[in-house]
Amino acid sequence: MTPLRTILLAIMLATGLASPVLAVLPSEMLKDPALEARARVLSEELRCLVCQNQSIDDSEAPLAADLRVLLRQRLSAGDTDSQVLDYLVARYGEYILLKPRLNWHTVLLWAAPPLTLFAGLIVALIAWRRAGGNRPTVPLAEDEEKALRRLTSGPQSNITES
Numbered sequence: 484m485t486p487l488r489t490i491l492l493a494i495m496l497a498t499g500l501a502s503p504v505l506a507v508l509p510s511e512m513l514k515d516p517a518l519e520a521r522a523r524v525l526s527e528e529l530r531c532l533v534c535q536n537q538s539i540d541d542s543e544a545p546l547a548a549d550l551r552v553l554l555r556q557r558l559s560a561g562d563t564d565s566q567v568l569d570y571l572v573a574r575y576g577e578y579i580l581l582k583p584r585l586n587w588h589t590v591l592l593w594a595a596p597p598l599t600l601f602a603g604l605i606v607a608l609i610a611w612r613r614a615g616g617n618r619p620t621v622p623l624a625e626d627e628e629k630a631l632r633r634l635t636s637g638p639q640s641n642i643t644e645s
Contacts, residue, residue, distance in 0.1 A: 522555050525564055530581045540579060
């Protein structure tokens with residue numbers, strides 16, 4: 484095998500291995516491409532309850548496989564996307580959504596980042612002011628001015644003297 488073919492083979496293997504791996508089995512896929520596309524979009528929005536920070540589309544956990552099958556059954560039954568999500572939230576709770584809805588019990592979750600940023604800006608402003616951001620300068624007293632002139636006008640050896 485020539486070096487060029489070896490390099491090309493290595494590149495093809497590397498790009499094949501770098502592609503995202505989906506856990507959806509061919510037996511789970513719907514025959515209707517439009518329904519399957521909807522199922523893929525919805526499954527990216529749903530959290531695997533075992534893996535917690537993976538979508539059910541990416542998870543290989545048995546519960547995620549069950550959720551993928553349930554999702555496809557609901558779509559095949561004619562449910563809309565929002566009906567499927569509402570059904571799964573009613574059955575498993577709001578935690579199943581990777582992006583939680585804005586409700587009265589998730590307001591703090593959605594408000595925390597801007598509130599934290601605002602609090603950080605206030606703390607930074609207070610620290611800046613305490614560090615002397617707008618302090619007026621006070622003139623030196625007469626004896627301080629004489630000492631400063633003596634230290635700055637004399638030869639360098641005066642600086643080391645006490």
